[in-house]
Amino acid sequence: MKTVKQVFALAVALLWGAFAQxxxxxxxxxxxxxxxxDVVSYxxxxxxxxxxxxxxxxNEVTYYFASKANREAFTKAPNKYLPQFDxxxxxxxxxxxxxxxxxxETFDIVDGKLYLFFDGEFNGEQLDTSVxxxxxxxxxxxAAHTNWPNIKDSK
Structure with a gap:
C-alpha cells in the first residue's frame, strides 16, 4: 500500500513540475x-x-560507450539499442x-527493448517506478506504446 501511495504522490508532483534531483x-x-x-551495456x-x-x-544525439566494441555494435544497428519513448x-x-x-541505472529489457525509469528520492523517501x-x-x-504518439512532441 505504501508503494501505491508513493507512486500516486510522485505522479501528482511530477505533473506540477516538481522533479526529484x-x-x-x-x-x-x-x-x-x-x-x-552506454546504451549497449544495458x-x-x-x-x-x-x-x-x-x-x-x-539523430543529433551523442552517445557514449564503455568500449570500442559497444560503439561499433551501436553504429551497426542503433535502433536495436535505443531506449523506448526517447x-x-x-x-x-x-x-x-x-x-x-x-x-x-534503473532499467528493464522486455522483448529485446530497453525501458528506463524514475528511481530516486521523492518527498524524503526512495521511489522506484520500475517496481x-x-x-x-x-x-x-x-498503454505506453498507445500513449507515446500523443505525448512524444509535448514538452
Whole structure:
C-alpha cells in the first residue's frame, strides 16, 4: 500500500513540475544521451557509464560507450539499442501519459527493448517506478506504446 501511495504522490508532483534531483532528462542540454551511460551495456544486464573517447552520434544525439566494441555494435544497428519513448520513464508514459525524467541505472529489457525509469528520492523517501512496471509490465507496456504518439512532441 505504501508503494501505491508513493507512486500516486510522485505522479501528482511530477505533473506540477516538481522533479526529484537524482533524475535526469534523457538528453541533456549538451545533446548527450542518458547522462553518458552506454546504451549497449544495458543489454548485458548492467548499466555502465560510457567514455567520451568512445562516442557516436545518432539523430543529433551523442552517445557514449564503455568500449570500442559497444560503439561499433551501436553504429551497426542503433535502433536495436535505443531506449523506448526517447528515453523517458516508461512507467510515466504508460501509467500517466506523461514524460518523466529517469535514473539511467534503473532499467528493464522486455522483448529485446530497453525501458528506463524514475528511481530516486521523492518527498524524503526512495521511489522506484520500475517496481510498479514489473508488477504490471504487459498492461503498462501496451498503454505506453498507445500513449507515446500523443505525448512524444509535448514538452
Amino acid at each position: 537524482a533524475q535526469i532528462d534523457p538528453v541533456n542540454t549538451d545533446g548527450v544521451a542518458l547522462g553518458g551511460y 543489454f548485458s544486464g548492467k548499466a555502465k557509464e560510457g567514455k567520451k573517447t568512445f562516442a557516436a552520434k545518432h 528515453g523517458y520513464c516508461a512507467w510515466g508514459v504508460g501509467a500517466k501519459a506523461a514524460k518523466f525524467p529517469i535514473n539511467p 510498479d512496471w514489473k508488477a504490471r509490465t504487459a498492461e503498462l507496456e501496451k
